[in-house]
Amino acid sequence: MNLEQFETSIKKLFTKELLKEFDDDYGFTNKTNDSIKRIGYSTNLSIEVIEQAKDNHVDLILTHHDAWDFIFGLKEACLEKLKEYNISHFWIHGPLDFIQFGTSTSLMRVIGVDQIMKHSIYDHREIPGIGEFSEPVDFKVLVQKMSTELGEPIRNWQNHNKLVKRVGVLKGAGHSSNQMKVALEDGCDTYITGEATLYTIQYAQFVGMNLLVGSHTFTEIYGVESLTKKLMEIHDDIEIIQLREEHFELNHG
Helix, strand or coil: CEHHHHHHHHHHHCCHHHHHHCCCCEEEEECCCCECCEEEEECCCCHHHHHHHHHCCCCEEEECCCCCCCCCCHHHHHHHHHHHHCCEEEEECHHHHCCCCCHHHHHHHHCCCCEEEECCEECCCEECEEEEEEEEECHHHHHHHHHHHHCCCCEEECCCCCCEEEEEEECCCCCCHHHHHHHHHCCCCEEEECCCCHHHHHHHHHHCCEEEECCHHHHHHHHHHHHHHHHHHHCCCCEEEECCCCCCCCCCC
16 A cells, blocks of 8 residues: 555545545644555554654554644654654544544444444534443443453443443543533433543533543544554555553553
C-alpha cells in the first residue's frame, strides 16, 4: 500500500458528509514514507509513541489525536522526530468518533454490549451512543469487565441497585452533564465515559444513573483498532501493530 491508496481507503471507509464536516479534524502531520508495509496505531501522538514506531520499523503511525497545540512545543518536536525517522503520520479525530464503527461503538462492543441502538453522532454537539445488554448485568461485573479490557482501574459510582440494562457511552471527554442528560432521556441506567468532573459525578448521583469512568486514552483506543482492521480488509499486504501507551492518566499518589 502507498499513501495515495491509504487516502483512497479513508475516503471509502468514511462518509463524504463526515469528512466534509470535520475537514480540519483529520489529516497528515507528516508524509514521508510512501511505501506502507507496517502501520502502528495508538490514541495519542507523542515522542514515546514515535520512538516505539521506529523500534518496530513502522512506516505509518495512525492515531486518533494529533499532538495537541496546547501541549506547547509537542507538535514541533514530534514532527522533527517523524522526519528524522522517515515515518508518516495520519490522525483522524471527529470522523472516527461519529462513524458507525467508531470509538464509542467499539468500546461498547469490547465491554459486551450486544445490541447497539444508536451510534454516537454529532448534531451541533456530541451525542452519546446507546446500547443494551440482551442479558442485564450486575454493576460490579460490568466494572470488572471494563477494567480488564482497558487494563486499568475504572472509577465507578453505583447510584441505583438495579441490574445494568441500557448504557449511554461517550468515550474520551464525554463528561458534560448535557451529554449525560441525553442518555438519561433515552432510558439509560448507566453512563460510560473517559473523563469526569465534579459536575459529572454530581449529576449522575442526582438523577440516579450509574457512572463508569475509564481514561481518555484507553476508552478510545478500540476505535482506532477498528479502523486498522477495516484497512486490513482492504489491503492484505500490510501489518498492524499497537503502539503501547502507558496509563499515564492514572494518579498513583
